[in-house]
Amino acid sequence: MVPFSQYLTEALGDPEEIVYTTRVGKSSTVASRAVQKGNKNASIFVVVLADTTLQHQVAAEAPNIIGAKSGRKAVVAAIVPHEARDVDAWTVYEPAGGTIADRLRENHDQVERVEVVPTADTDADTEVELEFDPPPVVVLPADHERLVVDERIRRMLRLAIASSRAVMLIGPPGTGKTTLLLEAFQDAQEDPGAYGLAAAPKGTPLVVTPEEGWTSRELVGGETVDDQGHLRFKPGYVLDAVRDKTWLILDEANRADMDRIFGGLLTFLSGRAVTLGRAAGTSDAATIRLEPSDEADNEVVNPEGLVDGAGGEIVYRAGRDWKLLGTYNALDAHRVFRFGQALGRRFARVPVPAIDTGQFHEALAPRLDQLTEGQPNVNVDRVQEVVEGLYAAHLGLLQPVVGPALFLAVPGYVSSGLALGGDVDLEQLLLEGYLLGAGPLLAQLEPKTLDTFKARVVTAEQLIGEGQWEFLESLLSTLT
Numbered sequence: 019m020v021p022f023s024q025y026l027t028e029a030l031g032d033p034e035e036i037v038y039t040t041r042v043g044k045s046s047t048v049a050s051r052a053v054q055k056g057n058k059n060a061s062i063f064v065v066v067l068a069d070t071t072l073q074h075q076v077a078a079e080a081p082n083i084i085g086a087k088s089g090r091k092a093v094v095a096a097i098v099p100h101e102a103r104d105v106d107a108w109t110v111y112e113p114a115g116g117t118i119a120d121r122l123r124e125n126h127d128q129v130e131r132v133e134v135v136p137t138a139d140t141d142a143d144t145e146v147e148l149e150f151d152p153p154p155v156v157v158l159p160a161d162h163e164r165l166v167v168d169e170r171i172r173r174m175l176r177l178a179i180a181s182s183r184a185v186m187l188i189g190p191p192g193t194g195k196t197t198l199l200l201e202a203f204q205d206a207q208e209d210p211g212a213y214g215l216a217a218a219p220k221g222t223p224l225v226v227t228p229e230e231g232w233t234s235r236e237l238v239g240g241e242t243v244d245d246q247g248h249l250r251f252k253p254g255y256v257l258d259a260v261r262d263k264t265w266l267i268l269d270e271a272n273r274a275d276m277d278r279i280f281g282g283l284l285t286f287l288s289g290r291a292v293t294l295g296r297a298a299g300t301s302d303a304a305t306i307r308l309e310p311s312d313e314a315d316n317e318v319v320n321p322e323g324l325v326d327g328a329g330g331e332i333v334y335r336a337g338r339d340w341k342l343l344g345t346y347n348a349l350d351a352h353r354v355f356r357f358g359q360a361l362g363r364r365f366a367r368v369p370v371p372a373i374d375t376g377q378f379h380e381a382l383a384p385r386l387d388q389l390t391e392g393q394p395n396v397n398v399d400r401v402q403e404v405v406e407g408l409y410a411a412h413l414g415l416l417q418p419v420v421g422p423a424l425f426l427a428v429p430g431y432v433s434s435g436l437a438l439g440g441d442v443d444l445e446q447l448l449l450e451g452y453l454l455g456a457g458p459l460l461a462q463l464e465p466k467t468l469d470t471f472k473a474r475v476v477t478a479e480q481l482i483g484e485g486q487w488e489f490l491e492s493l494l495s496t497l498t
């Protein structure tokens with residue numbers, strides 16, 4: 019990326035003015051970036067937008083960001099798509115009488131267009147006061163109920179993060195792998211030392227789900243052809259995450275052929291530097307290198323080399339605190355690429371098994387509370403008996419093992435059903451809620467296994483009535 023802070027400070031000709039630059043992609047909002055730590059003293063707030071569609075957000079937020087109380091004079095926006103070389107058009111949002119746009123026009127000949135959008139002439143009374151204490155980073159909802167997980171599994175995850183650059187959680191579907199990683203991230207923010215980190219991890223992790231068609235270009239970066247037909251290097255998720263100093267999470271890594279797309283990352287994960295390509299198709303273009311560093315923090319050397327066409331070296335240094343995390347589900351019926359040994363052993367692999375029935379009881383309790391809160395007349399004991407009984411029957415009798423997620427969702431389904439009012443049968447709702455999650459799994463069972471299962475849940479334990487079971491069986495062929 020263009021080093022905007024420096025670029026702009028020079029263009030403005032006043033080093034006293036502190037420029038804070040942030041890049042805003044699709045999912046982020048301008049407002050939250052504006053109050054992030056680190057820009058308290060900046061009088062000029064610069065947003066670099068990934069595409070034009072984000073500009074209306076800037077226009078809407080600018081009046082809130084500028085003003086006497088915030089100490090900001092202007093918001094400057096530029097649109098820089100990933101492959102762009104230069105920025106030639108900036109938009110300046112400033113109150114009438116502001117000087118930023120004028121000074122940019124005078125002092126910087128590279129900028130072809132400077133457009134001014136006057137913001138209302140705000141006085142201190144009408145200002146929206148900016149909240150400078152950054153809100154805690156939320157990756158899980160505020161009312162998140164912590165997973166019920168063996169303490170030993172949590173410890174393995176924590177120490178794996180402390181001792182390895184790359185960590186993969188492996189287990190059946192619905193055991194809480196993705197959620198567990200997010201919990202670990204939040205824990206690490208509160209107590210970085212416990213995770214072997216020098217400082218709390220920044221921002222929110224970049225979570226991506228690799229797809230079958232991926233190559234190392236998507237994951238790490240690689241050559242691509244720009245609008246003008248020139249070869250250019252486009253950084254992938256790993257380089258973006260190193261640049262932004264955020265952890266990278268490869269969620270459901272089994273969906274892509276990791277052995278194929280890891281490419282140079284294998285070398286990097288072995289602790290050595292790897293050269294990934296050149297910034298452009300010319301032989302004197304800068305080379306791009308990714309290397310582990312002994313510092314805690316990440317650093318990108320000469321990032322402007324990616325866009326300005328100058329030679330030299332662009333170096334992405336991933337500090338000790340930078341982590342590559344992932345989840346891997348070996349059972350996802352249609353989408354499993356196995357990890358080869360070479361790649362596998364470069365990850366610390368943390369097993370996340372399905373919890374036992376005692377732990378399930380504990381995990382279900384808050385969901386039952388929620389159900390009775392909304393539906394005080396519900397026969398919650400029956401809901402508990404059925405859901406716990408079905409989980410235990412799955413654990414005891416069926417392969418493949420699945421985690422608790424689909425069972426824990428049943429009370430929510432029941433709650434929605436009862437909320438409809440009228441004469442709704444609880445037994446029907448329970449069966450439907452269960453079928454939604456477990457149907458495809460039951461549909462794949464051998465007839466003999468299904469009979470054994472029926473003998474337990476219908477005949478012996480009466481968790482499902484005969485009539486409900488018939489309804490379920492009649493639908494299974496639809497689900498295969």
Ligand SMILES: Nc1ncnc2c1ncn2[C@@H]1O[C@H](COP(=O)(O)OP(=O)(O)OP(=O)(O)O)[C@@H](O)[C@H]1O
Pocket residue numbers: 164165166167190191192193194195196197198270345347373381421422423424426
């Ligand atoms: N051990 C647990 N304790 C409490 N809740 C759990 C547990 N495991 C799963 N859940 C519930 O199931 C939800 C889904 O879990 P999550 O998506 O993290 O599982 P996963 O292992 O990543 O699944 P998949 O392999 O299908 O991606 C969680 O948000 C949580 O509500």
Ligand SMILES: [Mg+2]
Pocket residue numbers: 195196197269270345
């Ligand atoms: Mg998951």
